[in-house]
Amino acid sequence: MSAEDLENYETDMELQLYREYRDVVGLFSYVVETERRFYLANHVDLRACSDNGEVYFELTLKDAWVWDVYRSARFVKTVRVVTFKDVNVEELSKSDLELPKGLEN
Template sequence: MSAHDLEEYEAEMELALYREYRDVVSLFTYVVETDRRFYLANQVDLQVRSAGGEVFYELTLADAWVWDVYRSSRFVRSVRVVTFKDVNVEELAKPDISLP
């Protein structure tokens, strides 16, 4: 496999992942960004912790979807994330009327 073939394969995988995201985003309530991953979730619990003078974040998600092109299963029941970088949690706007 050439470098060009590999780049083309990765671009196709990213496009398929974006299309999957577009199809499932309306099923979720929150968008969560960490330094390593992007998640969609219906329940989010974010706790700021401190140990030895260091601050870290403990994040628990339920009913989640993980943006990761290399995961075989992106839907997960529960996710626990610990990170030392900031976490961004946003509630998605739900339209009042959905069109068929």
């Protein structure tokens, strides 16, 4: 496999992932970003924790979808994430889910 073939494969996989995201985003209530992953979820429990002066976050997501091109099953019932970086949780409103004209396809 040439470098160009590999690049084309990765581009196709990202495009398929984007299309899947576009198709499923309306099923979820929250967008969650961590340092390593992007999630859609219907339930989010975020706890800031401290241990010996170190602050970390425990995040539990239920009924979730994971943005990961290499993951074969992106829908998961429960996800538990522990991170030492900031976590961004946003509640989606239905107007956030509308694509601009021309981007529907």
